[in-house]
Amino acid sequence: MSKGHPTRSWPLGGVHGVHHNGGVRNAIAAFWGRARAAHPELPAYPPAAWEFGATAAQADELLELVLTGIKTATAGSLRDHEHDNEPVPQPGDLSIIVDGAGRPRAVIGLFTIGRVVGV
Numbered sequence: 062m063s064k065g066h067p068t069r070s071w072p073l074g075g076v077h078g079v080h081h082n083g084g085v086r087n088a089i090a091a092f093w094g095r096a097r098a099a100h101p102e103l104p105a106y107p108p109a110a111w112e113f114g115a116t117a118a119q120a121d122e123l124l125e126l127v128l129t130g131i132k133t134a135t136a137g138s139l140r141d142h143e144h145d146n147e148p149v150p151q152p153g154d155l156s157i158i159v160d161g162a163g164r165p166r167a168v169i170g171l172f173t174i175g176r177v178v179g180v
Contacts, residue, residue: 085163092157092165103155103168110157110165117161124160127167139176150174 093107113123113135126132142149150171158167 088163089157089159089165096168108155108157108168110159112159112161112163120159120161124158124166127158127169136177 089107089110093103097103097105112120113127114120123132137150139149141147152171152173154171156169156171157165158169160166
């Protein structure tokens with residue numbers, strides 16, 4: 062699950078690439094409340110929020126592929142996680158995906174993880 066796999070993820074207080082204020086945090090909290098109302102099995106606290114891609118246009122394009130079911134997998138760099146001192150995503154992890162404007166649009170979950178080793 063990620064942005065190319067999120068080589069970074071941002072907690073509720075921060076969304077990658079978005080200069081935000083309490084309005085974005087409130088939007089994420091409200092989105093999570095609606096998601097939990099529809100799926101009470103979701104945890105009480107929202108997961109990290111992030112967007113796909115490096116630009117707002119890429120974020121919107123890749124998000125649309127997720128929402129239409131075309132994009133169902135992604136990849137990330139173990140080296141980036143280790144370099145940034147961030148935990149490697151694990152099966153069961155959830156993320157809130159935001160669009161290029163920082164609006165929460167989807168909840169995704171990681172089901173499997175694999176490792177590709179270069180030759």
